[in-house]
Amino acid sequence: xxxxxxxxxxxxxxxxxxxxxxxxxxxxxxxxxxxxxxxxxxxxxxxxxxxxxxxxxxxxxxxxxxxxxxxxxxxxxxxxxxxxxxxxxxxxxxxxxxxxxxxxxxxxxxxxxxxxxxxxxxxxxxxxxxxxxxxxxxxxxxxxxxxxxxxxxxxxxxxxxxxxxxxxxxxxxxxxxxxxxxxxxxxxxxxxxxxxxxxxxxxxxxxxxxxxxxxxxxxxxxxxxxxxxxx
Ligand SMILES: [Zn+2]
Numbered sequence: 043x044x045x046x047x048x049x050x051x052x053x054x055x056x057x058x059x060x061x062x063x064x065x066x067x068x069x070x071x072x073x074x075x076x077x078x079x080x081x082x083x084x085x086x087x088x089x090x091x092x093x094x095x096x097x098x099x100x101x102x103x104x105x106x107x108x109x110x111x112x113x114x115x116x117x118x119x120x121x122x123x124x125x126x127x128x129x130x131x132x133x134x135x136x137x138x139x140x141x142x143x144x145x146x147x148x149x150x151x152x153x154x155x156x157x158x159x160x161x162x163x164x165x166x167x168x169x170x171x172x173x174x175x176x177x178x179x180x181x182x183x184x185x186x187x188x189x190x191x192x193x194x195x196x197x198x199x200x201x202x203x204x205x206x207x208x209x210x211x212x213x214x215x216x217x218x219x220x221x222x223x224x225x226x227x228x229x230x231x232x233x234x235x236x237x238x239x240x241x242x243x244x245x246x247x248x249x250x251x252x253x254x255x256x257x258x259x260x261x262x263x264x265x266x267x268x269x270x271x272x273x
Contacts (some may be wrong), residue, residue: 062197063236065105069201070232071255073097074225077205079262081218083270090209090217098202106195110187117185124179127172138172139164145175204228222259229255 076097081090131138139160146156163171173179205221212220229252237247 058193060236060239062193063232063239065194065197066201067229067232067236067251067255068105069098069101069198070204070225070228071201071258072101073202074205074208074221074255075258075262077209077221078218078225078259079266081209081221082263082266085270087209087214087217091206094202094206094209098199098206101202102195102198105198106191109194110191113185113190114187117187120177120179120185123177124169124173127177128169131168131172135164135168138168142171142175201228201232218263225259226252226256 073094077090077094080093085093142160142164143153143156146159147153151159160171205225208221208224209217230248233248233251234244236251237244240247
């Protein structure tokens with residue numbers, strides 16, 4: 043039982059880690075591509091830094107907005123389900139008790155014990171028992187839109203800070219090169235962590251993330267060069 047408890051907490055932490063790494067990955071790729079693109083277009087160091095900062099703020103806000111909207115709609119669904127359950131428990135408590143009993147029978151309890159457990163849990167807190175065992179809604183895993191939005195904006199910002207730091211620290215003539223190298227290294231690290239968190243092969247995960255990051259930076263550098271030559 044203790045192992046199961048620890049495992050479920052670990053699964054929950056891993057879920058958060060994976061979401062944060064993917065958020066950071068978005069930040070690294072989108073802002074480094076922006077930076078490398080304008081650098082390839084011949085922009086000055088100040089303009090490159092400004093672009094990076096604008097990319098960080100715009101990206102973090104859009105991630106937060108997107109996450110908020112999607113998790114809020116999940117929260118709305120959960121609240122509607124709970125409201126319906128509350129109503130059903132009020133209008134037809136016998137049927138709800140039978141329903142809960144059947145759930146425990148399906149899980150392997152014999153009928154007398156299932157009835158006893160359902161009755162006991164209904165007496166102590168019927169809605170929580172039905173939410174957990176019938177709807178799969180638990181307090182720990184409830185949808186939290188604001189928390190999710192802040193977490194994804196923070197993850198994106200941490201990722202985006204990497205290429206921005208590279209542009210600040212790099213010699214003026216080598217901004218694109220230094221940013222590219224530091225970005226690819228950080229993508230390899232992030233890809234490894236995400237693969238580990240997801241229980242996947244680490245080198246495959248690292249390679250996949252680094253490859254697509256390189257493609258994104260390569261294409262934007264090309265576009266930057268084309269536009270830079272014509273501006
Ligand atoms: Zn129910």
